[in-house]
Amino acid sequence: MSQAACPAPRSLAEALRARDDVSLAALLRSRPDLITPVPTDLTQLATRAGTRASVLRALERLDRFALQTAEALAVAPDPASYETLLGLMAGDAGDETVAAALPRALATLREQALVWGDDERLRLVRTARELLAPSPQHPSPTGLGPGVQEATSGMSPGRIQEIVTAAGLPSTHDSVSAVAALTALFADRKAMAELLDGAPQPSREVLSRLVWGPPYGQVTADPAAHLRWLLDRGLLLPAAPGTVVLPREAALHLRQGRAHRAPEPLPPAVEPAATHSPQVVDATAAGQAYTTLATVEELLKDWDEGGPAVLRAGGLSVRDLKRTAVALDVSEPVAAFWVELAYAAGLIASDGEADERYAATPAYDEWQERPPAERWAHLAQAWLTATRTPGLVGGRDAKDRTLSALGPGLDRSAASEVRHRVLTLLAGLPAGAAPDAESVLARLRWERPLRGPQQDTVGVPPGERSRAWGRTGEEDLRSRLARWTLSEAELLGVTGRGALSEHGRALLGTASSSATQATAAEPVGPGDKLPVHHHHRPAAVPAPLSPAEQAAATAAAGRLLAPLLPEPLDHVLLQADLTAVAPGPLRRPLADLLGVLADVESKGGATVYRFTPASVRRALDAGRTATDLHAFLTGHSRTPVPQPLAYLIDDVARKHGHLRVGAASAYVRCDDDTLLNEILADKRAAALRLRRLAPTVLAAQTDPAALLEGLRAMGYAPAAESAEGDVLIARAHAHRTPPRTAPEPVPDGPPTPDATLLTAAIRAIRAGDLAATAPRKPARPGDPLAGGELPRTSSAETLATMQAAVLTGESLWIGYVNAEGTASQRVIAPVRVEGGFVTAYDHTADEVRTYPLHRITGVAELADD
Numbered sequence: 001m002s003q004a005a006c007p008a009p010r011s012l013a014e015a016l017r018a019r020d021d022v023s024l025a026a027l028l029r030s031r032p033d034l035i036t037p038v039p040t041d042l043t044q045l046a047t048r049a050g051t052r053a054s055v056l057r058a059l060e061r062l063d064r065f066a067l068q069t070a071e072a073l074a075v076a077p078d079p080a081s082y083e084t085l086l087g088l089m090a091g092d093a094g095d096e097t098v099a100a101a102l103p104r105a106l107a108t109l110r111e112q113a114l115v116w117g118d119d120e121r122l123r124l125v126r127t128a129r130e131l132l133a134p135s136p137q138h139p140s141p142t143g144l145g146p147g148v149q150e151a152t153s154g155m156s157p158g159r160i161q162e163i164v165t166a167a168g169l170p171s172t173h174d175s176v177s178a179v180a181a182l183t184a185l186f187a188d189r190k191a192m193a194e195l196l197d198g199a200p201q202p203s204r205e206v207l208s209r210l211v212w213g214p215p216y217g218q219v220t221a222d223p224a225a226h227l228r229w230l231l232d233r234g235l236l237l238p239a240a241p242g243t244v245v246l247p248r249e250a251a252l253h254l255r256q257g258r259a260h261r262a263p264e265p266l267p268p269a270v271e272p273a274a275t276h277s278p279q280v281v282d283a284t285a286a287g288q289a290y291t292t293l294a295t296v297e298e299l300l301k302d303w304d305e306g307g308p309a310v311l312r313a314g315g316l317s318v319r320d321l322k323r324t325a326v327a328l329d330v331s332e333p334v335a336a337f338w339v340e341l342a343y344a345a346g347l348i349a350s351d352g353e354a355d356e357r358y359a360a361t362p363a364y365d366e367w368q369e370r371p372p373a374e375r376w377a378h379l380a381q382a383w384l385t386a387t388r389t390p391g392l393v394g395g396r397d398a399k400d401r402t403l404s405a406l407g408p409g410l411d412r413s414a415a416s417e418v419r420h421r422v423l424t425l426l427a428g429l430p431a432g433a434a435p436d437a438e439s440v441l442a443r444l445r446w447e448r449p450l451r452g453p454q455q456d457t458v459g460v461p462p463g464e465r466s467r468a469w470g471r472t473g474e475e476d477l478r479s480r481l482a483r484w485t486l487s488e489a490e491l492l493g494v495t496g497r498g499a500l501s502e503h504g505r506a507l508l509g510t511a512s513s514s515a516t517q518a519t520a521a522e523p524v525g526p527g528d529k530l531p532v533h534h535h536h537r538p539a540a541v542p543a544p545l546s547p548a549e550q551a552a553a554t555a556a557a558g559r560l561l562a563p564l565l566p567e568p569l570d571h572v573l574l575q576a577d578l579t580a581v582a583p584g585p586l587r588r589p590l591a592d593l594l595g596v597l598a599d600v601e602s603k604g605g606a607t608v609y610r611f612t613p614a615s616v617r618r619a620l621d622a623g624r625t626a627t628d629l630h631a632f633l634t635g636h637s638r639t640p641v642p643q644p645l646a647y648l649i650d651d652v653a654r655k656h657g658h659l660r661v662g663a664a665s666a667y668v669r670c671d672d673d674t675l676l677n678e679i680l681a682d683k684r685a686a687a688l689r690l691r692r693l694a695p696t697v698l699a700a701q702t703d704p705a706a707l708l709e710g711l712r713a714m715g716y717a718p719a720a721e722s723a724e725g726d727v728l729i730a731r732a733h734a735h736r737t738p739p740r741t742a743p744e745p746v747p748d749g750p751p752t753p754d755a756t757l758l759t760a761a762i763r764a765i766r767a768g769d770l771a772a773t774a775p776r777k778p779a780r781p782g783d784p785l786a787g788g789e790l791p792r793t794s795s796a797e798t799l800a801t802m803q804a805a806v807l808t809g810e811s812l813w814i815g816y817v818n819a820e821g822t823a824s825q826r827v828i829a830p831v832r833v834e835g836g837f838v839t840a841y842d843h844t845a846d847e848v849r850t851y852p853l854h855r856i857t858g859v860a861e862l863a864d865d
Contacts, residue, residue: 008118012125013046015116017769024765025758026111031058032750038761040824041768049113055127057749058112060450064264067449068141069105070114070124072259074132075144075248079121082106091258092189101265134248136216136239142259143213144252145245148183151237163234167195182234186249195233202226207235207246211254212261215246268442270425272433276497281432285501286564289376289493290585294603295328296342296379297368300360301595302327303348306735307358310350315407316358321393329603336393336405337488343406345382346742351735358406361740368588372565376493377558380507381550383492384423387415387745391484413748418444418481423489423508426500434498437486441479448478493561503564506557509545546754572609574633576642582607590636596622597629611645616652617717626653652717659711659718666707668698668718684714767843770827790815790825791858801859802838805830811843815857823857 009015016024028035033054039045048054062070072088073080085106090098106122109115117123124132134140145151152160157175164178165171167185172178185191196204203226210217216239219227230236231244239245252259308320316324316339325335342348347364350356367375389412396402397409425440489495494504545553568587572580572594580598583606585591597619598609619629629649633641659670670676673695679685680692688710689701700707704720711718753761791813793801805812811829818824828840831848838856842849 008121009116011046012050012113012116013043016042016046016049016113017773021762021766023111024762027113028758028761029752030061030112032752033057035753035757035761036750038764039768040765041772042765043769043772045765046113050125050127052127052131055114055125055131058114059128059131060448062108062112062450063105063267064446064449065101065266066105066108068260068263069102070109070128071132071140071142073109073115073122073124074129075134075140075142075259078129079117079123082119082122085122087257088252088259089263092256095263095265098263098265105265134215139214143215143261144248144259145213145215146239147248148186148234148237149179151239151245151247152179152182152234155238163232166232167234183249186234186247186253189253192250192253200226200229203229203235206230207250207254210246211251215248215251217244217246218242219244264446267446268439270429270443271436271439272429273436274434274498275430276432276434276499278431278499278502281496281499282501282503282564284496285493285504286496286561287493288491288496289503289561290372290565292379292491292493293372293375294585295330295338296347298328299324299338299342300347300364303359304735306351307348310356310358311404311407313401313404313407315404317404318402321405333391333393334491337390337491339405340386340388340390340393340410341379341383341492344386344388344742345379346740349737349740351737357735359735359737361737363740365736371558371562372568372585373558373562376561376565377507377554380492380494380557381554382742383488384419384507385416385550385745386743387411387413388743389415389481389484390488391480411746412477412481413746414478415481416745417748418478419485419489420508421447422482422485423494423500423504426495427505427508429500431502432499434495437483440486441482444478444482445476503557503560506560507553509549509553571636571638574637574639574642574645576644578611578642578645578648580609580611580637582609593619593632594636597624597632611648613648613652613717614712616649617656617712620653620656621719626650629653655717656719659716661704661707661711661718661720666700666702666704667693668700668707668711669696671696679711679714679716682714685710767827770843772825790823791860793858793860795853798856798859799833799853801861802830802833802853805861806833811862813860813862814851815859816851817855817857827862 009018031054034045034048039048069089072085076084076088086099086102089102106115114125114128115122132140134144134146160175160178161171164182167182169181169185172181206226219242223231235250236244237247308316311317321332321335324339325332328335328338347361347367348358349361351359367378388410392403392410393405394403403409421444422440425443426435429435494507495501566584568585569583570587570590572582574580579601594609598611598615601608601610626649630646659668661668676698680690688707690698693699708718708720801812811827814826814828816824816826827843830838830840832839836853837850838853839848839850
């Protein structure tokens with residue numbers, strides 16, 4: 001596996017300098033934080049790649065085997081050969097699967113600049129070694145402890161010589177050689193086997209308990225004989241008062257050379273739990289997609305005239321969420337999902353008024369006018385790309401405050417990536433196959449093992465979070481996100497019976513015929529053969545779609561779903577028990593008017609509406625006449641209008657408006673004074689405090705709205721009238737917020753750069769590196785140029801050198817200070833010098849530029865070589 005015949009790099013910067021543009025682009029694509037902002041040269045790029053925050057971000061994006069490889073390098077000598085690394089990963093006996101997968105893992109580490117150097121001198125970046133190497137404060141995931149040299153660093157020379165002698169080694173003249181001899185003994189398999197053959201059985205049991213970690217144990221001031229045997233021979237070395245440690249070299253012998261108890265070179269396969277017909281899956285998903293549209297419409301209709309109040313800290317109150325759940329006939333977690341979905345899609349928002357409430361946005365009206373499949377696709381895309389996480393509602397944040405629906409603190413930057421990944425894994429199964437949820441979680445844990453324990457650190461930058469690697473406890477956030485994704489995808493109609501639907505595949509930008517292609521670049525599962533030509537290629541999760549690609553995929557999903565959705569109907573079935581049955585979705589005008597004229601009694605495959613005096617009066621209040629209602633029902637019913645329903649409409653219409661209520665504070669007038677006498681005599685009217693002003697007029701000490709409600713509660717059907725005496729039509733008032741944009745997803749670090757940005761960044765880095773590393777001559781004989789210093793020459797020398805370079809066509813190295821006072825060094829080829837300016841081709845910027853001579857600090861010629 002020799003890298004190249006060129007000299008071995010002496011630093012990460014040199015290793016990056018030896019890369020081609022394709023390799024640099026792969027690095028910047030996998031670690032986009034390295035070009036935020038674009039480094040000035042490769043030395044700065046290498047420095048940034050070794051910072052703690054950047055290395056942490058890179059490590060947490062490694063799959064389990066690549067991370068195990070990095071952990072093995074952290075406990076290997078620095079530098080280590082490939083053979084040494086292979087021994088740590090595959091053990092003395094060798095493991096063909098590990099040996100086949102190791103080149104790919106090492107290629108991943110090299111691509112991400114976590115490892116550099118050729119196969120004879122592999123070096124883990126220093127920051128990564130500090131993070132992964134074992135220490136008492138941060139145990140290594142390998143379970144190994146410190147090496148002999150580190151463990152004996154504070155030990156007296158006399159004690160070291162006693163250990164060497166007890167181990168059967170000749171004494172040495174100094175501690176350094178003694179420690180080296182003891183290290184060599186522990187690394188010698190044959191010599192160690194002979195030494196342990198003479199160990200008492202209790203001593204061997206102690207070693208067996210420490211071998212896989214943790215390697216630390218407690219001893220008393222007067223240890224037992226079997227412990228004394230181990231201490232005398234250095235198989236246990238003191239780590240702290242009362243604490244001993246098993247040296248790394250001894251542990252590796254006991255492990256047969258393996259750094260990990262169970263290397264995991266291949267990802268666990270996603271196993272199908274059940275298989276259904278693809279047609280059944282698509283039909284089930286389409287049915288749920290229709291339910292999604294009906295539920296969101298019902299939610300927005302409930303909030304049409306102004307929804308719940310916004311809490312002072314933001315979000316819905318627990319009581320309002322419960323009311324919404326009752327109105328939608330779902331559980332509170334599911335209600336939180338629907339509310340958050342409408343919010344993510346930009347359909348609801350806060351109105352921003354003094355008495356702040358949630359309401360539909362203008363975008364809701366536009367959304368309603370679109371075809372059903374397009375409306376669903378809009379919701380599905382909003383769900384797929386959102387980082388708000390409804391599953392967290394009801395939980396606690398870092399300050400022990402309850403997380404509320406629509407409130408702050410629900411964004412999790414990993415949510416979108418996990419949703420994409422879960423659905424992509426489902427797309428890799430055969431059509432109609434529903435996955436076993438635990439196998440999906442196991443696969444995700446293999447792909448991102450360092451996003452392990454639950455860490456919902458709200459408001460803390462990802463690069464600065466403390467990572468409790470290897471800690472056990474509550475289920476990690478990614479696993480919970482995956483579980484929520486599986487249930488939410490079913491609710492939304494992306495999956496049906498647990499299997500990914502055809503329109504769900506389209507939403508990902510994949511077709512059923514290319515489902516396997518979507519995972520072609522992914523690690524193979526157990527039992528699959530790893531192609532030889534993939535050994536040196538790092539495993540990669542498919543990149544997320546660009547906005548344009550996602551829009552095209554969303555449109556394709558809508559087109560596939562459209563034929564599966566039921567066609568809206570223009571009729572209902574009226575029944576004699578004052579109900580109407582809608583055997584499917586209704587066209588919008590019919591649904592809107594029927595929703596005013598009747599109350600929804602039950603929902604499902606068919607919706608049942610019930611006509612009541614109150615619902616009929618509601619339609620009359622909205623400006624409809626009895627004739628209008630009869631004509632409407634006759635025109636939209638496949639059955640004759642039942643006589644009880646006709647009588648109900650006529651009876652309510654006959655009473656409607658007989659009484660008139662206006663503002664006095666309020667008054668009631670009626671041509672029938674007998675009816676007014678009846679109202680005055682009714683004890684239920686006492687709260688209205690009515691008094692007669694005239695034979696046909698009563699005055700009230702309450703407002704008109706309360707008077708209307710009070711009379712209706714008594715069984716009358718009053719109508720409101722204006723100051724002019726005209727009947728007021730009570731139309732539903734749709735309250736809308738000002739124009740609002742949907743909430744922006746919270747990115748998980750800098751976005752992945754596109755090809756244009758990568759090309760420009762690499763060109764700028766290369767040019768800056770050329771300016772920083774180009775060999776040059778001193779401006780004056782005998783003047784040394786310190787590395788990184790700007791050249792300093794007088795104005796006359798600068799002008800003369802520039803003019804000479806114009807004639808000879810040579811390139812020069814200059815120092816330049818821009819208008820903001822930022823100094824930089826550049827390599828230019830002067831073309832023209834006049835009027836106090838030099839026009840030159842700037843190799844750093846790869847373009848022709850003009851520079852004021854007074855801003856050039858100095859100039860130096862480039863060396864001939």
